[in-house]
Amino acid sequence: MALIVQKYGGTSVGTVERIQNVARRAAKTQAEGHQVVVVVSAMSGETNRLLGLASEISKTPNARELDVVVSTGEQVTIGLLCIALTEMGVKARSYTGSQVAIRTESVYGKARIESIDDEAIRADLAAGNIVVVAGFQGVAADGSITTLGRGGSDTSAVALAAALDADECVIYTDVDGVYTTDPRVEPKARRLEKITFEEMLELASLGSKVLQIRSVEFAGKYNVTLRVASSFDDGPGTLITLDDEEENTDMEKALISGIAFNRDEAQVTIKGVPDRPGIAAKILGPVGEQNIEVDMIVQNIGRDGTTDFTFTVHRNDFKKSMDVLHGLVTQLGGGEVEGNDEIVKVSIVGVGMRSHAGIAGKMFTALGEEGINISLISTSEIKISVAIDEKYMELAVRTLHRAFELDKSESDS
Amino acid sequence: MALIVQKYGGTSVGTVERIQNVARRAAKTQAEGHQVVVVVSAMSGETNRLLGLASEISKTPNARELDVVVSTGEQVTIGLLCIALTEMGVKARSYTGSQVAIRTESVYGKARIESIDDEAIRADLAAGNIVVVAGFQGVAADGSITTLGRGGSDTSAVALAAALDADECVIYTDVDGVYTTDPRVEPKARRLEKITFEEMLELASLGSKVLQIRSVEFAGKYNVTLRVASSFDDGPGTLITLDDEEENTDMEKALISGIAFNRDEAQVTIKGVPDRPGIAAKILGPVGEQNIEVDMIVQNIGRDGTTDFTFTVHRNDFKKSMDVLHGLVTQLGGGEVEGNDEIVKVSIVGVGMRSHAGIAGKMFTALGEEGINISLISTSEIKISVAIDEKYMELAVRTLHRAFELDKSESDS
Numbered sequence: 001m002a003l004i005v006q007k008y009g010g011t012s013v014g015t016v017e018r019i020q021n022v023a024r025r026a027a028k029t030q031a032e033g034h035q036v037v038v039v040v041s042a043m044s045g046e047t048n049r050l051l052g053l054a055s056e057i058s059k060t061p062n063a064r065e066l067d068v069v070v071s072t073g074e075q076v077t078i079g080l081l082c083i084a085l086t087e088m089g090v091k092a093r094s095y096t097g098s099q100v101a102i103r104t105e106s107v108y109g110k111a112r113i114e115s116i117d118d119e120a121i122r123a124d125l126a127a128g129n130i131v132v133v134a135g136f137q138g139v140a141a142d143g144s145i146t147t148l149g150r151g152g153s154d155t156s157a158v159a160l161a162a163a164l165d166a167d168e169c170v171i172y173t174d175v176d177g178v179y180t181t182d183p184r185v186e187p188k189a190r191r192l193e194k195i196t197f198e199e200m201l202e203l204a205s206l207g208s209k210v211l212q213i214r215s216v217e218f219a220g221k222y223n224v225t226l227r228v229a230s231s232f233d234d235g236p237g238t239l240i241t242l243d244d245e246e247e248n249t250d251m252e253k254a255l256i257s258g259i260a261f262n263r264d265e266a267q268v269t270i271k272g273v274p275d276r277p278g279i280a281a282k283i284l285g286p287v288g289e290q291n292i293e294v295d296m297i298v299q300n301i302g303r304d305g306t307t308d309f310t311f312t313v314h315r316n317d318f319k320k321s322m323d324v325l326h327g328l329v330t331q332l333g334g335g336e337v338e339g340n341d342e343i344v345k346v347s348i349v350g351v352g353m354r355s356h357a358g359i360a361g362k363m364f365t366a367l368g369e370e371g372i373n374i375s376l377i378s379t380s381e382i383k384i385s386v387a388i389d390e391k392y393m394e395l396a397v398r399t400l401h402r403a404f405e406l407d408k409s410e411s412d413s
Numbered sequence: 414m415a416l417i418v419q420k421y422g423g424t425s426v427g428t429v430e431r432i433q434n435v436a437r438r439a440a441k442t443q444a445e446g447h448q449v450v451v452v453v454s455a456m457s458g459e460t461n462r463l464l465g466l467a468s469e470i471s472k473t474p475n476a477r478e479l480d481v482v483v484s485t486g487e488q489v490t491i492g493l494l495c496i497a498l499t500e501m502g503v504k505a506r507s508y509t510g511s512q513v514a515i516r517t518e519s520v521y522g523k524a525r526i527e528s529i530d531d532e533a534i535r536a537d538l539a540a541g542n543i544v545v546v547a548g549f550q551g552v553a554a555d556g557s558i559t560t561l562g563r564g565g566s567d568t569s570a571v572a573l574a575a576a577l578d579a580d581e582c583v584i585y586t587d588v589d590g591v592y593t594t595d596p597r598v599e600p601k602a603r604r605l606e607k608i609t610f611e612e613m614l615e616l617a618s619l620g621s622k623v624l625q626i627r628s629v630e631f632a633g634k635y636n637v638t639l640r641v642a643s644s645f646d647d648g649p650g651t652l653i654t655l656d657d658e659e660e661n662t663d664m665e666k667a668l669i670s671g672i673a674f675n676r677d678e679a680q681v682t683i684k685g686v687p688d689r690p691g692i693a694a695k696i697l698g699p700v701g702e703q704n705i706e707v708d709m710i711v712q713n714i715g716r717d718g719t720t721d722f723t724f725t726v727h728r729n730d731f732k733k734s735m736d737v738l739h740g741l742v743t744q745l746g747g748g749e750v751e752g753n754d755e756i757v758k759v760s761i762v763g764v765g766m767r768s769h770a771g772i773a774g775k776m777f778t779a780l781g782e783e784g785i786n787i788s789l790i791s792t793s794e795i796k797i798s799v800a801i802d803e804k805y806m807e808l809a810v811r812t813l814h815r816a817f818e819l820d821k822s823e824s825d826s
Contacts, residue, residue, distance in 0.1 A: 016469045050489065054496055056429045062499035068507050069492035072485035076463065079482035083467055086475035094481050098511065099556050120556075143512050143533075 002167035003035045003125070007135065007157035010044035011174050012231035013077050019043075022231065023084035025172075026130050030090065035125045037164065039135045039157040040081060042073025063108035067137075067147045071097070074134035074153070081132050091129045095121065097137030097145070102156065104138035104146045111138055111146035113155065116163035133160060154215035162222035169224050171211055172231035177238035178203065178210055180406040181259040185397045188407035192257060194239045197226075199257045202349040202383045216240070255352035255359060256404040259397055265295070266318035266341035267310055267376060267387055270325045273335040275307040282332075283309055286324050292317040296345065296378040296385060306335075310376060312387060315341050343375065344393045347385040348400055354381050366403035372396055415580035416448045416538070420548065420570035423457035424587050425644035426490050432456075435644065436497035438585075439543050443503065448538045450577065452548045452570040453494060455486025476521035480550075480560045484510070487547035487566070494545050504542045508534065510550030510558070515569065517551035517559045524551055524559035526568065529576035546573060567628035575635035582637050584624060585644035590651035591616065591623055593819040594672040598810045601820035605670060607652045610639075612670045615762040615796045629653070668765035668772060669817040672810055678708070679731035679754035680723055680789060680800055683738045686748040688720040695745075696722055699737050705730040709758065709791040709798060719748075723789060725800060728754050756788065757806045760798040761813055767794050779816035785809050 006029065008022050022038070030036045050070045054061040078094035085092035100121065104111035121131050135153025138146045148155050154171055161169035176191060178200065183189040195203070197220035201213060210228055219226040219240065229237025273279060280299060287294060296312045313321050318341040325337040353359040363384055367374060372395065376387035388396055401407060419442065421435050435451070443449045454460075463483045467474040491507035498505035513534065517524035534544050548566025551559045561568050567584055574582035590604040591613065608616070610633035614626060623641055632639040632653065642650025686692060693712060700707060709725045726734050731754040738750045766772040776797055780787060785808065789800035801809055814820060 016466060020470065053429060053489070053493055057433065057493060057497045058500040061496040062505075065492040065495040065499065065505075065507055067492075068495070068509075069489050072488050075485050075488070076466070076482050079478040079480075080466055080470060082478040082481070083474040084470045086478065087471040092475070092478075094478055096481075096558075145509075 001033050001035065003037070003164055004029055005037045005039060005157050005161040005164070005166045005169040007039040007153060007169070007171045008041065008231055009153065009171075009173055010041040010047070012172055013040050013042075013081070014044035016080070018231075019077070019080050020084050022172075023081060023088055023090070025231070026081075027085065027088055027090045030130055037121065037125070037131045037133060037160060037166070038081065039133050039153055039160060040074060040077045041135050041153040042070075043077055046073040046076070064144055067108045067145050071134070071137045071145050071147055074136050078132045078134045085130055085132075091127070092132055093124050093129045094132045094134075096134045097156070098139040098143070100133060100160075102133075102138035102159070104140060104148070106140040106142065106144065106146070108144075108146055110149035111140070113138060113148070113159045116159060118163045121160075121164065152212070152214075154212040155218055158215045158218045158222070158224050158226065161224045161226075162218070167225065168227060169219065170227045170229055170237070171215075172229055173210065174230065174232065175210060175228075176230035176233060176235045177228055178240075179258070181397055181401055182261070185261070185394050186259075186401045188398075188401065190407060191235075192238050193236070194241055195257050196241055196351050198382055199349050199351055200240050202347070202380070203258050203260050211240075255356055256348050256350035256406065257352075258349050259400050259404075259406070260347045260349060261393060261397055262295075262345040263390070263393065264315040265312050265343050265345050265387065266315045266321070266339065267296075267312045267343050268318070268321045268325055269308060269310040269338045270328060271308045271336045271338065272306040273309060273328075273332055275305055279307065280309065283325075283328060284311070286328065287311075287321060290317075290320055290324055292321055292324070296376055296387065298376050298378060312343070312345065312376065340375070342390045343387045344390045345385050345387050346393065346396045346400065347383050348404065349383045351382050353384070360384055362403060363400060366399050367396060370395055370399050372399070414446050414448065416450070416577055417442055418450045418452060418570050418574040418577070418579045418582040419585060420452040420566060420583065421454070421585045421644055422566065422587075423454040423460070425585055426453050426455075426494070427457035429493070432490070432493050433497050436494060436501055436503070438644070439494075440498065440501055440503045443543055450534065450538070450544045450546060450573060450579070451494065452546050452566055452573060453487060453490045454548050454566040455483075456490055459486040459489070477557055480521045480558050484547070484550045484558050484560055487549050491545045491547045498543055498545075504540070505545060506537050506542045507545045507547075509547045510569070511552040511556070513546060513573075515546075515551035515572070517553060517561070519553040519555065519557065519559070521557075521559055523562035524553070526551060526561070526572045529572060531576045534573075534577065564625035564628075567625040568631055571628045571631045571635070571637050571639065574637045574639075575631070580638065581640060582632065583640045583642055583650070584628075585642055586623065587643065587645065588623060588641075589643035589646060589648045590641055591653075592671070594810055594814055595674070598674070598807050599672075599814045601814065603820060604648075605651050606649070607654055608670055609654055609764050611795055612762050612764055613653050615760070615793070616671050616673050668769055669761050669763035669819065670765075671762050672813050672817075672819070673760045673762060674806060674810055675708075675758040676803070676806065677728040678725050678756050678758050678800065679728045679734070679752065680709075680725045680756050681731070681734045681738055682721060682723040682751040683741060684721045684749040684751065685719040686722060686741075686745055688718055692720065693722065696738075696741060697724070699741065700724075700726075700734060703730075703733055703737055705734055705737070709789055709800065711789050711791060725756070725758065725789065753788070755803045756800045757803045758798050758800050759806065759809045759813065760796050761817065762796045764795050766797070773797055775816060776813060779812050780809060783808055783812050785812070 082092040082094045135156040179189045226240040329335045372392045495505040495507045548569040592602045596602040639653040742748045785805045787799045
């Protein structure tokens with residue numbers, strides 16, 4: 001007998017019929033001999049409806065009270081799911097975040113979980129109940145309702161799995177797993193059977209938005225076995241594992257797990273600035289003050305006492321970034337500003353590259369053979385990102401997908 | 414400075430604009446120097462929408478979980494009202510039934526309030542907040558959400574007023590007070606400035622459904638000063654008072670406070686049954702077992718060792734009642750069954766009649782002069798009810814309204 005936490009998002013509980021479908025899945029898992037905790041989101045559209053009512057009254061609604069309003073979305077779902085389970089003859093009991101209690105900071109709209117009381121849930125599971133918990137919400141020390149922010153239901157599920165020491169936490173969604181890249185760009189993209197937490201984090205932050213990143217961090221930190229699967233079929237999905245020994249000795253098979261990309265990037269460069277200690281902070285300080293988020297940062301070795309400094313930002317922040325740099329040129333008494341708002345970022349991700357030379361070379365060669373010019377390179381332990389002209393994005397993704405043989409199944413290769 | 418509890422029903426908070434209107438009213442009361450607690454219902458239509466979702470899943474939904482679902486209706490309203498108050502620059506803080514806590518029995522759908530914790534609300538009031546509480550809901554000893562049943566928001570308001578020792582509990586509704594009778598039947602019906610709890614109870618149970626009867630009982634028991642007023646104008650409404658000395662010495666003015674009526678009544682009679690002790694129980698026992706609610710009960714003095722026994726029921730239960738009585742005739746070995754499902758009940762209500770002879774005579778005379786035949790009479794200390802042919806209902810109400818001079822204002826007479 002295993003203890004399994006299942007999480008279903010808004011689309012999976014979007015109608016009465018889909019809630020009944022979720023009830024059948026949970027009941028089936030229980031019938032297979034497991035203890036089941038189900039975490040649910042609000043029915044799709046409901047959170048936006050509630051936010052809409054609040055925004056009709058105020059453009060900046062009282063944050064505590066906004067959480068009171070929006071947390072009702074998940075509360076409706078837990079009740080309806082338990083009604084569906086009871087109707088099927090399955091014992092079920094619902095919990096709001098307060099009832100669990102999922103204790104959080106006293107912050108509204110984006111609270112962090114501090115602790116979870118697990119006694120009541122354990123007792124209900126022992127008594128044969130399927131326990132249904134409202135995702136996305138918790139309770140502050142003073143009893144106020146808090147929410148974890150959008151996508152927080154994933155975090156709720158992982159945190160509950162950690163608190164209950166669950167054997168597995170399955171995040172059901174409308175895709176059937178994590179892919180080697182976006183199938184809309186590369187039709188040969190393939191579902192991964194396994195991926196490590198680190199790879200998942202890099203893929204998520206780079207645009208493969210399958211799971212909320214905070215929940216992946218949480219799962220890694222608390223050693224929760226996480227799986228992403230479709231709520232509409234019975235496939236195994238993708239297992240998200242620790243970077244374990246097995247993975248490391250299995251290098252030949254999976255050097256690269258996936259290819260991520262970010263559209264809507266822009267790069268800005270300030271050239272010929274005095275190469276002094278603290279120059280990076282001097283440049284990035286005023287950028288941060290303007291609430292501009294910086295992604296890749298590249299600084300070349302200086303020449304003649306000056307250096308070139310480049311970074312990428314979201315395309316919406318391009319003009320603001322250019323203005324900041326022009327201001328700096330005046331202030332520093334020299335330099336030149338260049339920018340390009342027609343670039344994209346393409347990244348290869350894989351724990352395999354950590355101990356394997358030649359991955360970067362293979363990547364640059366493959367792109368070069370297709371005539372794709374690289375304007376920026378940035379690397380981490382398990383990721384290499386390049387900035388390229390946006391018109392080559394699809395070609396670059398498909399070229400790299402083929403070069404690293406991602407279309408071949410793990411067992412084939 | 415007074416402490417005032419205001420309760421607004423579903424129609425009064427049915428739209429965002431109306432919620433803003435309620436916020437203005439509450440803020441105005443606070444600006445006049447009072448402490449204000451507001452109790453609200455779900456936005457009109459919301460409870461039915463939620464019940465509809467549940468009934469799509471189950472015809473007999475799990476009662477605990479149904480309360481989880483429907484209690485979200487009031488929770489949305491308290492949040493939105495606090496957002497509206499904050500937007501107006503007024504400090505406000507919402508409470509669900511659990512947060513207060515309004516402690517109830519562990520019964521779902523129709524729980525009774527057992528106690529109310531008032532410390533947190535008092536502290537918030539002292540800090541200058543308007544406190545907004547979700548009506549209709551409470552919390553069981555195990556932390557489960559309970560509801561008080563339809564109309565329970567009135568009960569919530571009165572119970573809070575009692576716990577907080579409030580100076581007044583104002584129930585805002587879509588009528589501007591309690592009338593001498595239904596203005597749709599008698600256009601000369603007049604709003605009462607005052608009415609006693611006892612009269613209100615008799616009028617409410619007889620069909621003048623302004624207030625939920627349980628809340629009136631509660632108000633009487635805990636000595637809460639209750640007022641019914643319109644949420645759409647600024648009229649004083651009707652004050653519901655204890656049956657005090659002033660009232661008793663003021664007999665001449667208000668012998669009768671109002672005229673109530675119930676349509677859809679039916680009467681059934683069993684004639685010539687053996688007049689033995691316990692015969693009433695023998696007849697009403699099987700009726701009660703069929704879940705038939707009996708209203709008026711009349712038994713005449715027996716003749717020749719037999720008696721006639723008549724009672725009234727809701728017209729929907731007429732056939733079932735007749736069947737029960739036919740069965741009894743067989744069982745008792747004698748008697749005869751008669752029935753009439755085209756009757757109505759008309760009642761005059763007033764604490765004045767308690768110490769005043771001649772009221773009944775005046776009533777029967779007035780009806781007789783109009784040729785209205787009375788088929789049953791039933792009396793209590795402050796009420797006389799008659800069953801009459803349904804075709805005379807409007808005539809009877811108008812005749813009695815005139816006979817007891819209810820169209821004349823209290824100060825005129």
